[in-house]
Every structure is written in C-alpha cells, then in structure tokens.
Amino acid sequence: MRQRVFAAGVLALGVVLVTDVLRVWLPGIITIFGQAASTPAELMGAFALGWFVLALAAPPLIRRVGARPVTIGAAVLLAAARFALTATPGGRPQLWLATTGLLAGLVWFAGTAATNDRPVPGLALGLAVGAAGHAVLDTYDLVWWGRWEAWVAGGVLAGLFLVGHAPRPAPPGAAGVRAWFLAGPALLLAGMVALSPALARTATSYLQGEAGVAVSPVLGSLPLPVAVAGFLAVALAVAPRRFPAAVARVRWLGGPLALLAGAVLLALDRGSLLLPALLLSALGLGACLALTAAEPPGADLSAAGPSGIDPAAAPADRRAASRRAYAATAGMLVFAVAAVAYYSAYDLGYPNGWVPVAVAALVAAVALAAGRADVPPARAAGPAHPEVRVPLPPVRTTAAVTVLALLAPVVADDVPVTSNREGPPSHLTVVAYNIRMGFGLDGRLDPDALADLVSRRTPDVVLLSEVDRGWLLNGGHDTLDLLADRLHMAYVFAPAADPLWGDAVLSRWPVTAPRTLPLPAVGAPTGAQALAVTLDLGDGVRPVVVSTHLQPPPGRQPVVQARAVADFARRYAAGRPLVVAGDMNTEPGDAAFAEFTRAGLVDALATARPLPTSPADRPREQIDHVFVTPGVTASHAVAPGGTASDHLPVAVTLTLPPT
Structure with missing residues (x-):
C-alpha cells in the first residue's frame, strides 16, 4: 500500500507538470507558430495534432527498451523543460521548449501507464491540485512570473517529481486500461469546465445578468473549492460499498448523467449556465473516474510479475502493460483532437458545442462499461465483488486540497x-x-x-x-x-x-x-x-x-x-x-x-x-x-x-x- 501511495503522489506531480507545460504550449500554437485569423486553422491544427500522433510511438519503444528507463528519461526531460520555461524570453525558443516538454510528458504518461494499474487516485489528485494551485495564483502561472518565487517553486516541483522515480514501482496487475484511456479526456474536461478557476470566477460574474460584472474575491473564488471538493471526494470513493441494489444503480448512472448534463449546459453558450455546468461536470467527472478504478471480476490483484514491459515478463503481463501504454497515448490523442475541433471552430465557423458533449459521452460510456460489474443483482444487498482498497485517504486528501483552493480569495486583490x-x-x-x-x-x-x-x-x-x-x-x-x-x-x-x-x-x-x-x-x-x-x-x-x-x-x-x-x-x-x-x-x-x-x-x-x-x-x-x-x-x-x-x-x- 505504501508503494501505491507513493505512485499516486508521483503521478499527481506529473499531471501538474504536464498541465503547466500545456498552458504554455497551447497558446503558443496561435501566438508563436501561427497568427489566429491569418495563419490557416488547418495548419495550426495539424501542428498540434502531429505531436500527439508522434507519441503513439512510445508504447513500441517501451516494449523494446523497458518501461522504467523510458519513464525516467521522459521524466527528466519533462522536469527540465518545465523548469527552463521560466527563463525563456518567448518566441520560437519558448514554443520548441514547450513542445519538448509536451512530447516528454506524453511519453512519460505511456511509461507510467505500463507500470501503474491504478491511476485514478493519482490522476484525480493531480487534476485537483493543479486547479487549486491555479486558483491560488489567480490563474497567472508561475511560468510567466520571472521572479525568484517562480524559480524556487518550479525547482521544488521538478525536484520532488524526479526524486519520486527513485523507488521501483509496485508490480502491476492486469487492470487500468479504461482509467488510463480517460486521462486525456478528463484533462480536457477539467481544463475546459469542471475544474477551471477562470470559468468559476466568470460564472459568478454572470449572476447579475447577461453582462459579467466584477464581483468580490470571496464570491468569485467560492465555486472552485466546491467543485474541487466534490470532484475529489467522489473520485477517491473508488471502491464499491455495500449498498442496496437501487443505490448502487444510482451511483452507476448518476455520475455519467451529471457529466453529460454539465457538458450540455456548457454547449448552450449562456453565461447564466456556467455555474451549474461547472458543478455538475466536476461531480460527474469524478464519479466516472471512480467507476473505472474498481477492478473487474477475475483480475489478478496480486500479480508479482516484473514491473513494466520486460521481454522476460510473462506474456500476460506484457500485454496488459502494453494495453495501458496505448490507452494512455490514445486518450491524450482524444484530448488533442477534441481541443483542435472545438477551438478551430472560431476560425472556420462551424458549430462546436457538440465537442464537449461528445467527449463527455465518451467518458460516460467508458465509465458505464467499467462500472457495470459494481452493480449488484436487483435483489442483492452486497457488492458484486470485494472492495478495493484506496491508496489515498479520501476525506483527508479532499480536505487538504480544498483548503488549498480556499486560499485563493485570501491572496486575491480586492x-x-x-x-x-x-x-x-x-x-x-x-x-x-x-x-x-x-x-x-x-x-x-x-x-x-x-x-x-x-x-x-x-x-x-x-x-x-x-x-x-x-x-x-x-x-x-x-x-x-x-x-x-x-x-x-x-x-x-x-x-x-x-x-x-x-x-x-x-x-x-x-x-x-x-x-x-x-x-x-x-x-x-x-x-x-x-x-x-x-x-x-x-x-x-x-x-x-x-x-x-x-x-x-x-x-x-x-x-x-x-x-x-x-x-x-x-x-x-x-x-x-x-x-x-x-x-x-x-x-x-x-x-x-x-x-x-x-x-x-x-x-x-x-x-x-x-x-x-x-x-x-x-x-x-x-x-x-x-x-x-x-x-x-x-x-x-x-x-x-x-x-x-x-x-x-x-x-x-x-x-x-x-x-
């Protein structure tokens, strides 16, 4: 269990680093690589998608070389790129450094997936901490600060991330494919709506009418801690409880339906609907991740094969690790395709509200398929299979991250x-x-x-x-x-x-x-x-x-x-x-x-x-x-x-x- 707690923490740090790099790389596509409204949107989209397609070469590389060396090498490159971005003066050096960090992050995701069959706690913690930290920073990333605080914080973050790779990971089991596939879509939905501090503040400004009016820091910052707390509490409740069948079915259907409802509200493009869209999406996304976290019946939870894809490992272990690595890269490709499809619409002129709804539907479908085994027969009172232990204490973890998010109004300007x-x-x-x-x-x-x-x-x-x-x-x-x-x-x-x-x-x-x-x-x-x-x-x-x-x-x-x-x-x-x-x-x-x-x-x-x-x-x-x-x-x-x-x-x- 201690190894799994450690793995969840390292995965969370990696999610925060990859998110930081994306916040530099994504705008660089339209401000450095191209110019919105003058550079063809198709060209900018091809540039963006190309790196995610290139990352599909990571699983074969992992199979040939081994997961651990590939993961450590990608982690070093990701941490170095994130740290160096603080010093870049902008322009092409910034774009290519961020691109290096992005590609390293995608390869690191694939390598980590090969050695981690329980990613949900780490993914959820990383998304929640990233959102809470962004709120505390008033949505102004440390990358752009250029002050000593940025250097210290970036160095500590990168150092902890690298130190976390020193111990060998616990031997993985055969599960985790669905959860790793949802990493990319979850990152997209969290950034677009479910855990966006900027959207939370904007949503409160619309409470008084069709125009957004400046509100107090406390009111503007309040929705984000609520969303973070709901998301993390639900996501870490990964084990099926001994509920009656009716309650279990509500748990199985409620999360996907809430996520779909939040995406639909976002797609309606009305300021007054942003707040319910945020809260429903946060709860629904956390519930969908939780549904993919429980092991399917018959999974070998005590597999002791070599960690990662090792030529000497048993064929079943190699296949499971390879599936997880491909699932992680495919999920991040979904992130890229959906992001390009959604934002290119503002240059090409087609409706784009269907994009978040389609991604939410994909997440809901995967979660429903994964969680079906948790729904007991109609007359049964117990779970379909034994409970799965969660490496992170849900209550204490949720409380700690929520407190971090609550610091936002304390440091915000009046x-x-x-x-x-x-x-x-x-x-x-x-x-x-x-x-x-x-x-x-x-x-x-x-x-x-x-x-x-x-x-x-x-x-x-x-x-x-x-x-x-x-x-x-x-x-x-x-x-x-x-x-x-x-x-x-x-x-x-x-x-x-x-x-x-x-x-x-x-x-x-x-x-x-x-x-x-x-x-x-x-x-x-x-x-x-x-x-x-x-x-x-x-x-x-x-x-x-x-x-x-x-x-x-x-x-x-x-x-x-x-x-x-x-x-x-x-x-x-x-x-x-x-x-x-x-x-x-x-x-x-x-x-x-x-x-x-x-x-x-x-x-x-x-x-x-x-x-x-x-x-x-x-x-x-x-x-x-x-x-x-x-x-x-x-x-x-x-x-x-x-x-x-x-x-x-x-x-x-x-x-x-x-x-």
Whole structure:
C-alpha cells in the first residue's frame, strides 16, 4: 500500500507538470507558430495534432527498451523543460521548449501507464491540485512570473517529481486500461469546465445578468473549492460499498448523467449556465473516474510479475502493460483532437458545442462499461465483488486540497470600489485596446506589460477587445481579472464568441445599466457584440460608453456590423454624450468607417491622423478607433508604442459638454 501511495503522489506531480507545460504550449500554437485569423486553422491544427500522433510511438519503444528507463528519461526531460520555461524570453525558443516538454510528458504518461494499474487516485489528485494551485495564483502561472518565487517553486516541483522515480514501482496487475484511456479526456474536461478557476470566477460574474460584472474575491473564488471538493471526494470513493441494489444503480448512472448534463449546459453558450455546468461536470467527472478504478471480476490483484514491459515478463503481463501504454497515448490523442475541433471552430465557423458533449459521452460510456460489474443483482444487498482498497485517504486528501483552493480569495486583490464623491471630472481619458487575450508579440502572457502601457495615460475608462476569461486554448487564464487587478478598476464584460471570450469596459467611476447587442455574423466565424454602459460621474453627468470589436466577413468590410453598432449606441445614449471605441477592423475612408460618421458620430482621433495601430511592432493599419458625439471635445490623441499585444492602444482625452 505504501508503494501505491507513493505512485499516486508521483503521478499527481506529473499531471501538474504536464498541465503547466500545456498552458504554455497551447497558446503558443496561435501566438508563436501561427497568427489566429491569418495563419490557416488547418495548419495550426495539424501542428498540434502531429505531436500527439508522434507519441503513439512510445508504447513500441517501451516494449523494446523497458518501461522504467523510458519513464525516467521522459521524466527528466519533462522536469527540465518545465523548469527552463521560466527563463525563456518567448518566441520560437519558448514554443520548441514547450513542445519538448509536451512530447516528454506524453511519453512519460505511456511509461507510467505500463507500470501503474491504478491511476485514478493519482490522476484525480493531480487534476485537483493543479486547479487549486491555479486558483491560488489567480490563474497567472508561475511560468510567466520571472521572479525568484517562480524559480524556487518550479525547482521544488521538478525536484520532488524526479526524486519520486527513485523507488521501483509496485508490480502491476492486469487492470487500468479504461482509467488510463480517460486521462486525456478528463484533462480536457477539467481544463475546459469542471475544474477551471477562470470559468468559476466568470460564472459568478454572470449572476447579475447577461453582462459579467466584477464581483468580490470571496464570491468569485467560492465555486472552485466546491467543485474541487466534490470532484475529489467522489473520485477517491473508488471502491464499491455495500449498498442496496437501487443505490448502487444510482451511483452507476448518476455520475455519467451529471457529466453529460454539465457538458450540455456548457454547449448552450449562456453565461447564466456556467455555474451549474461547472458543478455538475466536476461531480460527474469524478464519479466516472471512480467507476473505472474498481477492478473487474477475475483480475489478478496480486500479480508479482516484473514491473513494466520486460521481454522476460510473462506474456500476460506484457500485454496488459502494453494495453495501458496505448490507452494512455490514445486518450491524450482524444484530448488533442477534441481541443483542435472545438477551438478551430472560431476560425472556420462551424458549430462546436457538440465537442464537449461528445467527449463527455465518451467518458460516460467508458465509465458505464467499467462500472457495470459494481452493480449488484436487483435483489442483492452486497457488492458484486470485494472492495478495493484506496491508496489515498479520501476525506483527508479532499480536505487538504480544498483548503488549498480556499486560499485563493485570501491572496486575491480586492475589487476596487469606484466613487464619485468628488463630483464629475473636468476631463475623461479613454483608452481602447485590443489585448489579444493578454499575449504579447513574443508569445508570453504579460498582464503587467499591458497594465503598464495602459496606466501611462491615467485612464478613467478602458475599453478592451479580445478578452479571454478561461479558454483552455489560451491556458485557462482570466485575463480580464488579471488586468483589472493591476489597473485597480472594476469591469463589465460582454460575451462575443462565447461566454468566456468577448469585450469589456473598465472604469474608475460607477457603471450602471449594462446592455449587450449580439452583432450579425455576416459570414465571420468569430462572434461580435456591442457593450453599452452608463458612467455615473456625479451631479447628473451620465455619459455613455460602447465597447465593440467588429469582425469583418471574409474579403469584405464589416459594414453591417458598423451600422448595427452605430444605431444601437445612439438609441442607448438617447441624447447623452456618447463614446464608441474598439478594434473596428476598418480604416478612415472605408465604407464601414463611414457608417459611424453617417450616424452623426465624430472621429475623436482625427487631429492625430495618421495613427496606425496594427501590427504593434510595425504599425501600418489604422483600425482601432474612438468616436464621440458632437459637443464632446477630443484632445491629446495618441497610440503609445509597445508589444504587449499585436495592436497598439489608442488614448484620447475628452471634455464633456456642460450640463
């Protein structure tokens, strides 16, 4: 039993390391290898899938060389890559180092599978600890910090992981194939919904309506510990209990049904459904893993053959180890195929809600097949076969990880309380910025650089485009919260592509009456919207701000969307001072640009033209704009230089008309 506890701990550490590498590698596909919306999605998808297909060569290598040397070699490479990522300056070195770590992690999964026939406790613990740690870090990975704390934590994690491979593993039995196959799908569902700290915080921001509003750290962080506790408690209850037949059947069916329900709620793309999607998915995923953990009848639980795939081992031992290794690599291939299929839809324009539902259905089917033996006959009161001992104490393990997750609100920054006690300001400084999900031209997540570039103008209002609040493809970060914390500003968020990706308004002044308008797609694959809010500046001064990001149809101007935004903004403003800003994907003189001036709006950046904003390193396109109503005076329009995104921000000082 002590060996199995040790093996579960090492597996958990490995899951955390692989997850860390994926959070760097996945966004690197679109920010370093390619450029979203310009590099073909098919090419980026082929690059991503190729490494997972290459990992299918690991089981034959393990059969020829032996599981232990392959596992140790892959572990060293994985730990080294994860540790070195802290020092990479971004760019191609970061991408290839992360790719090395990913491939090493996939090979390590296969080697570990060959020697571990009870992976569920370690897999569950790794997923739960990874999620809890990400919550404590405010979804900002240590990899990106670049400070001594990151080096120390990364070194300790990598060192413990490597030291854990010193003892020889316990002789494996013949089971574990189904559990290892579910490792990849479980990693996907945990990162997308079930154990995502960013999604948990975003879900709470939608509790007040269709727009996401900044909430307190305690409220925003509370769903994640609940999800972690439910997931881990259910996942570690792997042994069938002596329940009546009816209760056993509920246990058998309840988990898969809960997982499917959570995936369906996620697929509906509604912010108000994110919270139940999170909780149901967490419970269902944990229950499905638990169902695959119990040994099937007749399994040899006391097999004493050599660990791993050894030419001298008995044929049955070699076949079982080989099946587990292939199952682990096949499961990770499912992860890759599903991730590519889901996120490529935002470039190619097909429906993608079926992807998490299909993965959940696959997990449910495997779990139901594995757990069928645990369901006693209709009139029986006992289990179908003896209980299986769990290497990790469920209650104490769940409590410890939950306490870790509960630390998130303790270390989180407070949401600023805006105030208008000093009366209306004489000027209003507005910044509009397409932040590319928080990733700079070097492919590194750097909210500090974004905040520094914005704060130089001392803005009163910031309008953001391409805001990511938890996409697994981008590492599962809540970029909006990270930036709002650093600017000490409250926010309102509006979904565009889905509830986790869209536009936002940050303000130093109270914001009221948020309204969102989904814009016509007109052939563009990524969704677009307009977010209107009212600023309460005091003394009855209540200007209107509208944030948008126009998505042009292929080869054409976003004329239809521009007209819809201009009409919506004028109706919402109802004669009050109005500011409309964002990434418009149109230049002065173009037909879409003319829709705003035709609606009676004025180009607030006109005196500074030409004012190119894209690409950030060599700006030549004027596609980020600020429009105002007549009577609002604009001055000091600039586009500060920087490469924290692929766009430059535009900033302008506005003087409101006297009331």
